[in-house]
Amino acid sequence: MPGRLAGKVAIVTGAGSRGPGLGNGKATSILFAREGARVLCVDLVRERADETVGAIREEGGEAEPFAADVTRAPDCRAMVAEAVRRWGGLDILHNNVGIESRKSLVETSEEEWDRVMAVDLKSMFLATQSAVPALVERGGGAVICVSSVAALRAHGRTAYAAAKAGVIGFVTSAAGQLGPNGIRVNAIAPGMVWTPMVEDLGPEMRERRRRATPLGTEGTAWDVAWGAVYLASDEARWVTGQVLVIDAGLTITTER
Numbered sequence: 001m002p003g004r005l006a007g008k009v010a011i012v013t014g015a016g017s018r019g020p021g022l023g024n025g026k027a028t029s030i031l032f033a034r035e036g037a038r039v040l041c042v043d044l045v046r047e048r049a050d051e052t053v054g055a056i057r058e059e060g061g062e063a064e065p066f067a068a069d070v071t072r073a074p075d076c077r078a079m080v081a082e083a084v085r086r087w088g089g090l091d092i093l094h095n096n097v098g099i100e101s102r103k104s105l106v107e108t109s110e111e112e113w114d115r116v117m118a119v120d121l122k123s124m125f126l127a128t129q130s131a132v133p134a135l136v137e138r139g140g141g142a143v144i145c146v147s148s149v150a151a152l153r154a155h156g157r158t159a160y161a162a163a164k165a166g167v168i169g170f171v172t173s174a175a176g177q178l179g180p181n182g183i184r185v186n187a188i189a190p191g192m193v194w195t196p197m198v199e200d201l202g203p204e205m206r207e208r209r210r211r212a213t214p215l216g217t218e219g220t221a222w223d224v225a226w227g228a229v230y231l232a233s234d235e236a237r238w239v240t241g242q243v244l245v246i247d248a249g250l251t252i253t254t255e256r
């Protein structure tokens, strides 16, 4: 398939959507495939990965589902091995998996803190560590880690903000270490996009989120996914260690 990612092999973690509608991982998997990549759609819930793969195949793209828990090192090694076995190598790792915690500092339990750190931060370390040998073998590649504007603004979501800020620190460190191998590592910090992850916030909050930005329009998973396409592609060959904020200008506002 021709496209900006033609000939590349990609892994997207959290490639399913937790509900009806379009999550960031699902949209990114679909755009990667549309741009010519072969995509291993990894999800804890196999049916969710199947759904994304079905959508890709319907359009004539190439994708395979893979069930894995990316908080576990053996699962991360297995997903990389599967991409290499199936398609002969790996070029792109898109670390999308993340869960939200909306608890404040005083409300957050130690268990919740540990869970969020494992899913939102440790998963990126394990998946990236597992992918490095395959990326090196290929002579380089791209790793993208999904952070959040919650890491950049004073949100009352302690564990989530800390984990997402950790993602940026991880990206900075990994980019410095892996640059000499031709591996670029970047983060995307989405703003308040409307995805199944936040569907439970309801219509009133949806409207408030939309109006909170200078652009005043609602962000979708496609907005995040297009950023991922750019960072994954050779167009970004000279870009590493960066945080691409996709937020309709939320982080530049002084108003609340």
Ligand SMILES: NC(=O)c1ccc[n+]([C@@H]2O[C@H](COP(=O)([O-])OP(=O)(O)OC[C@H]3O[C@@H](n4cnc5c(N)ncnc54)[C@H](O)[C@@H]3O)[C@@H](O)[C@H]2O)c1
Pocket (backbone or CB within 6 Å): 013, 014, 015, 016, 017, 018, 019, 022, 023, 024, 025, 026, 042, 043, 044, 045, 048, 068, 069, 070, 071, 096, 097, 098, 099, 100, 119, 123, 146, 147, 148, 149, 189, 190, 191, 192, 193, 194, 195, 196, 197, 198, 221
């Ligand atoms: N929606 C927003 O406003 C917003 C804003 C900023 C950042 N984000 C980030 O976007 C990412 C998620 O986006 P999404 O829309 O795809 O979410 P989603 O919840 O719709 O999909 C995530 C998928 O990840 C899977 N998953 C969860 N834990 C897993 C694990 N341990 N191993 C493998 N798969 C696992 C789930 O089964 C689910 O299908 C997260 O990193 C989130 O923090 C979202």
